Amino acid sequence: MKILMVCLGNICRSPMAEGILRTKAEQKGLAVEVDSCGTADYHVGENPDPRSVEKSKEHNIDISSLCGRQFSVEDFDYFDIILTMDSQNYRDIQKLARDEKDLQKVKLILDYLYPGEDKGVPDPYYGEDDGFEKVFQLLDQASEAFIRTHFNG
Ligand code: 4NP
Numbered sequence: 001m002k003i004l005m006v007c008l009g010n011i012c013r014s015p016m017a018e019g020i021l022r023t024k025a026e027q028k029g030l031a032v033e034v035d036s037c038g039t040a041d042y043h044v045g046e047n048p049d050p051r052s053v054e055k056s057k058e059h060n061i062d063i064s065s066l067c068g069r070q071f072s073v074e075d076f077d078y079f080d081i082i083l084t085m086d087s088q089n090y091r092d093i094q095k096l097a098r099d100e101k102d103l104q105k106v107k108l109i110l111d112y113l114y115p116g117e118d119k120g121v122p123d124p125y126y127g128e129d130d131g132f133e134k135v136f137q138l139l140d141q142a143s144e145a146f147i148r149t150h151f152n153g
Contacts, residue, residue: 001150002033004079005109006089010038010068012125013085013135015048017109019056019063020136021143030151036066037075039092043068049125055132059140076102083109083146086120110138112145 003021007014014036025032038044046068047053056063073096075082082105084090090108097103110119121138124131 001031001081002079003035004071004075004082005034005036005085006039006071006082006093007036007085007121008038008040008089008123009043009125010036010070011043011046011049012052012132013121013123013139014038015063015066015068016052016056016061016132016136017083017085017121017139017143018066019061020059020139021146023061024143024147028147028151030147035079037069037071039071039089041070044070051124051129051132055136059136071096073098076105079105082106085109086123087118088120109142109146112149113138113142 005014005017018034018036021032022034048063048066053064071093076097082093084093084106090106093106094103097106110121121135122131124135
């Protein structure tokens with residue numbers, strides 16, 4: 001199963017989501033490929049924000065060498081599920097869908113944890129450092145819920 005994590009800049013939330021889900025899938029021996037990208041091109045070619053790198057490292061996940069990229073419409077062909085971090089990312093990706101099949105691939109990651117509540121992962125970029133721990137915990141729980149839903153794991 002191929003999963004694409006999407007946020008705005010691809011330096012704070014989605015690289016953490018990528019690292020967390022990849023690590024859990026490896027630990028559980030699940031055949032999951034994970035990548036991440038941004039809806040915007042602001043940080044293309046950059047490594048993740050140092051605060052995301054540090055927070056992930058505290059939890060034994062190394063995301064330091066990931067490299068920012070922007071979503072491309074071809075991602076609809078390659079990935080099975082596209083997990084967006086908030087409702088703005090969700091709308092931005094849905095606008096690029098070419099057909100119903102593309103549309104069906106786009107989901108809010110927190111729907112796995114809080115079904116139907118339209119919750120978003122808060123953007124920690126401009127906030128205090130403790131925002132990154134909150135984001136990590138939300139993504140950790142959402143990744144567990146994702147695995148329970150798709151793999152009974
Ligand atoms: P992200 O956070 O979408 O979680 O990567 C942001 C990173 C950069 C910006 C906004 C949000 N920015 O405006 O540059």
